[in-house]
Structures are given as C-alpha cells and as structure tokens.
Amino acid sequence: NPDVLGREKILNVLLAKLPLAPDVEVKILARGTPGFAGAELANLVNEGALYAARQNKKLVTMSDLEYAKDKVMMGAERRSMVMKEEEKKLTAYHEAGHALVAFFSPASDPIHKATIIPRGRALGMVMRLPSDDRYSLTRERLWADLAVAMGGRIAEELIFGYAKVTTGASSDIMQVTRMAKSMVTKWGMSDLIGPILHEHTQEDFISIEKANLIDQEVKKIVTEAYQKAETLLKKHLKKLHLLAEHLHEYET
Numbered sequence: 001n002p003d004v005l006g007r008e009k010i011l012n013v014l015l016a017k018l019p020l021a022p023d024v025e026v027k028i029l030a031r032g033t034p035g036f037a038g039a040e041l042a043n044l045v046n047e048g049a050l051y052a053a054r055q056n057k058k059l060v061t062m063s064d065l066e067y068a069k070d071k072v073m074m075g076a077e078r079r080s081m082v083m084k085e086e087e088k089k090l091t092a093y094h095e096a097g098h099a100l101v102a103f104f105s106p107a108s109d110p111i112h113k114a115t116i117i118p119r120g121r122a123l124g125m126v127m128r129l130p131s132d133d134r135y136s137l138t139r140e141r142l143w144a145d146l147a148v149a150m151g152g153r154i155a156e157e158l159i160f161g162y163a164k165v166t167t168g169a170s171s172d173i174m175q176v177t178r179m180a181k182s183m184v185t186k187w188g189m190s191d192l193i194g195p196i197l198h199e200h201t202q203e204d205f206i207s208i209e210k211a212n213l214i215d216q217e218v219k220k221i222v223t224e225a226y227q228k229a230e231t232l233l234k235k236h237l238k239k240l241h242l243l244a245e246h247l248h249e250y251e252t
Contacts, residue, residue: 001035001036001037002036002037002038004030004031004034005030007029007030007033007036007041008027008030008040010041011026011029011030011041011045012026014041014042014045015045015060016046016177018049019058019059019060020059020060021059021060021061021062022169023061023062023100024060024061024062024065025062026191027078028062028112028129029044029065029069031129031130032069032112032127032129033069033073034130036175040072040126042067043072044068044069044072045065046068046069047067047068048060048064048065048067048068048069048070049064051067051068051129061187064110066113068133068181070119070146071119074119074122074125076117077120081164083123087123087146088116088146088248089244089248090118090121090156090160090164090166090168091124091162091168092116092124092244092245092247092248093155093156093157093159093240093244094123094124094152094153094155094156094166094168094169095115095116095124095125095126095244095247096114096155096240096243096244096247097151097152097153097154097155097156097158097233097240098114098126098148098149098151098152098155099111099114099126099151099243100232100233100239100240100243101147101148101150101151101229101232101233102126102128102144102151104232104236105132105144105147105148105154105232107138107139107140107141107144108128108144108145108148109128109130110128111126111128111129112122112127112128112129112131113126113127113252114126114127114243114247114252115247115251115252116247116248116251116252117216117251117252123168124247127230128148133208137164139189142183142189143225143228144180145179146176146179146180146221146222146225147174147175147225147226147228147229147232148229149172149179149225150172150176150225150226150229150230151229151233152169153165153168153169153233154226154229154230154233155233155240155244156168156169158230158233158234158237158240159240159244174223176225177218177222180218180222180225181214181218183221184198184214184217184218184221185197185198185199185214186198186199190221191219192213192217193213193214193217198214206233
C-alpha cells in the first residue's frame with residue numbers, strides 16, 4: 001500500500017478528472033486514508049463524484065469527498081434509523097468524551113471530526129487524523145490511545161450515572177484490552193513482566209501463575225488509563241457539556 005505521499009500523488013491524478021471546488025484539500029484526504037490502496041482511493045473519488053451529482057452540484061467539494069471516505073471506511077449513513085432522544089443525547093456525550101480526552105492528551109493524534117450520525121454498526125465516532133503513516137507506536141502514544149478509548153464510557157457514567165452505562169463501549173473495551181495485553185505480552189511495556197514475549201500457543205506453555213500475573217498487569221494498565229481519562233473529563237466537565245450539546249444539535 002502507498003504511504004501518505006504516494007496516496008497524495010494517486011489522489012491528485014484521480015481528482016484531476018473532476019471539476020473540484022477550491023476547498024478540496026488533497027493532503028488531508030491522503031492523511032485520512034491510511035492503508036488505502038489505489039483501487040480503494042479510486043472508489044473513494046468515484047463515490048464522492050456520485051454523491052456530488054446526487055446533490056446537483058456543479059463542483060465536487062471537500063464535504064462530498066469526506067462523505068465518500070467515511071462511507072468506504074465505515075459503511076453508509078443510517079439516517080433512516082430512528083434514535084430515541086435519550087439515546088441520541090447519550091451518544092453525543094459518549095463521543096464528546098472520546099473527543100475531549102483526545103484533545104487534552106498531547107500524544108494523541110489531532111481530532112479531525114466527531115459525529116453522532118449512525119454509520120455501519122456504529123452510532124457515532126471521533127476521527128483523529130495522523131500527520132503521517134506510523135509503523136511503530138511510542139509508550140506515551142499507546143497510553144493516550146487507551147485513555148481516549150475509555151473516554152466515551154466514562155462520560156456516560158459521569159453524566160447519566162452508573163445504571164445508565166450502555167453496551168456502546170463494547171468495541172472500546174475490546175480495543176483497550178487487546179492493546180494493554182499486547183503491551184504486556186508482546187511489546188515489553190510492563191515493568192513487572194519485563195521485555196519478554198509471552199504467547200498462548202501450544203508450543204509456548206504459560207503457567208497459571210504467570211497467566212494470572214499477566215491478567216493483573218493488563219487490568220492495571222486499563223485501570224490507570226481509565227483513571228487518567230476520568231480525571232481529564234472531571235476537570236473539563238463544562239467543556240464536555242458544551243461539546244455534547246453542540247454534537248446533539250448539529251450532529252457533526
């Protein structure tokens with residue numbers, strides 16, 4: 001797959017065939033499509049052009065290409081899906097929680113946008129935009145990502161209470177668990193376990209004692225990330241309300 005500069009070159013060739021609005025920023029599209037091959041970029045451009053045509057536009061705008069990118073990456077919008085007002089409000093706080101923790105975590109990638117428009121299987125999302133392609137991650141970046149992933153669930157509990165926490169954070173919990181486990185068993189980022197590879201395979205037996213120790217370290221990492229995110233959201237509670245209210249009103 002091409003790197004960010006390669007994607008930018010491909011997009012320039014593809015977009016040269018279209019009547020473009022002045023607001024189209026190829027560099028941002030290239031940064032927001034990590035892992036895309038040429039065929040996927042062509043599909044994105046085609047979807048953007050079709051979407052602009054359906055809106056009876058004479059020029060393809062950045063918003064058309066953003067729409068196409070989201071559709072290719074996450075599936076079509078589900079605007080026909082009727083969300084209850086309480087669920088819409090809760091989703092707004094959930095996504096605002098992710099966004100605020102990302103904003104106040106220096107090691108996190110900058111936020112590109114937040115939305116509560118259902119798309120694919122997700123009720124909403126916060127998209128961050130890396131400045132370039134990354135092939136390895138620093139410890140501080142991993143800790144930031146863990147905290148950001150926890151932000152949605154924490155916002156739900158802070159605003160709506162313990163009993164109102166939803167299953168919407170299931171993918172977040174899966175993400176942080178896998179990341180924390182890799183930190184402990186693959187990437188040598190647990191001081192207690194040390195820089196030793198531990199894999200659960202038939203060839204590599206792990207004792208019950210060592211498995212329990214790994215589980216404890218994974219829980220410790222996740223708990224510390226949770227506490228970091230909780231501290232940030234409590235500190236910036238007014239901003240959480242403000243952002244969630246605007247997400248609820250404007251949706252994106």
